[in-house]
Amino acid sequence: MKSNKKHLSSGIAIGVVGTLVASAVVGVTIVYTGAYNVAATEDHQPLARWALETTMKTSVADRASSIEPPEFSVQMISSGGREYQAMCQHCHGGPGVEKSEWARGILPQPPHLPDVVTEWQAREVFWLVKHGVRMSAMPAFGPTHDDEQIWALTAFVMQLPGMTAQRYAEFGQGNSAAGHH
Incomplete structure (x- = not known):
């Protein structure tokens, strides 16, 4: 039983870290590609x-x-x-x-x-x-x-x-x- 709980906890931690890394990659990509339009003629999403x-x-x-x-x-x-x-x-x-x-x-x-x-x-x-x-x-x-x-x-x-x-x-x-x- 302990081994299953340990694997579940590890899986959740890996998922959280993976989500954070993916979010950071998306954020950096948006910043460095100019994907977000900063024009004052276009409203924010x-x-x-x-x-x-x-x-x-x-x-x-x-x-x-x-x-x-x-x-x-x-x-x-x-x-x-x-x-x-x-x-x-x-x-x-x-x-x-x-x-x-x-x-x-x-x-x-x-x-x-x-x-x-x-x-x-x-x-x-x-x-x-x-x-x-x-x-x-x-x-x-x-x-x-x-x-x-x-x-x-x-x-x-x-x-x-x-x-x-x-x-x-x-x-x-x-x-x-x-x-x-």
């Missing part, structure tokens, strides 16, 4: 898209879990609105504002934030703005902006859902009352 999106979302949630957002003030939201229009609008658009034409050539497509920000917590938006996302065209603003500026931007982004185009436009005019309803 569905499995690759799922893996990348799921990895990004769970990575951000994990890394942002210990961040405590401050209270968002009208002044923070107003300041963040001006920053958003200067730095983010060209890729993410805004209420009544489309993203820039050149940003439509980015893959993955930057999301229209008024439509998707409800899927994120403020701490996660802060983390994304501060650290960026590799290979997505989302830059890290942490090296060039302090946490106070990033929180102001986060405060504004969290206000985007349901914001009217008129209210959005007021932020670009430097209207400090833009944070009021």
Whole structure:
């Protein structure tokens, strides 16, 4: 009986090692033959898209879990609105504002934030703005902006859902009352 169990265990180990080796060979072959199309005009395969999106979302949630957002003030939201229009609008658009034409050539497509920000917590938006996302065209603003500026931007982004185009436009005019309803 022991001999059969030993052979079974050996067989499983050989199968696992064989699968790992075969996977490594396939991976190296894809890398060195250029088989994977990296063109920004072609979307990822569905499995690759799922893996990348799921990895990004769970990575951000994990890394942002210990961040405590401050209270968002009208002044923070107003300041963040001006920053958003200067730095983010060209890729993410805004209420009544489309993203820039050149940003439509980015893959993955930057999301229209008024439509998707409800899927994120403020701490996660802060983390994304501060650290960026590799290979997505989302830059890290942490090296060039302090946490106070990033929180102001986060405060504004969290206000985007349901914001009217008129209210959005007021932020670009430097209207400090833009944070009021």
